[in-house]
Amino acid sequence: MDPFGLVGAWTLARRVVDRTADSYGSVTGELVVTADGDGVRLAESGVLHWQGGRYPVTRVSLLRPLNGEWWMFFDDGRPFHPWRPGSPVVHPCGADTYRGLVALDRDGTRLRTLWDVHGPAKDQRLITRFTRH
Structure with a gap:
């Protein structure tokens, strides 16, 4: 899938x-994807609803070509994972491990991500649905 x-x-x-912690929360907000040089910039903004509180959240990621394939990078330039919709990816983060899957609907109107995080610091699942405006 062409990230553009x-x-x-x-x-x-x-x-x-x-x-x-046997806790559940949610994030609601928006993802804005823009062309950025040889790749795209993904800027998330929203509100985390967690344990009775509401907290603003933001994140910026970059999709860039690397060695003949697309890679997701953190906004500081560190590599995160290969961009392979439909195929599992793994990202070690300190002593924790993120195992993820990105799925894009054929018509390009819905994108889903699933991350399972395991390790001494975290035991989490993050399920995200992005729907094109």
Whole structure:
């Protein structure tokens, strides 16, 4: 999938499950994808609803070509994971491990991500639905 096909505004709905604390929360907001040089910039903004509180959240990621394939990078330039919709990906983060899956509907109107995080610091599941405006 050509990441430039993601350009536009998307509604963001994320479910956050913290299995260690037996807590659940959600993020509602928006993803704005813009062309940025040889790749695209993904800017999330929204509100985390967690344990009775509401907290503003933001995140910026970059999709860039690397060695003949697309990679997701953190906004500071560190590699996160290969961009392979439909195929599992793994990202070690300190002592924790993120195992993820990105799925894009054929018509390009819905994008879903699933992350299972396991390790000494975290035991979480993050399920996100992005719907094109």
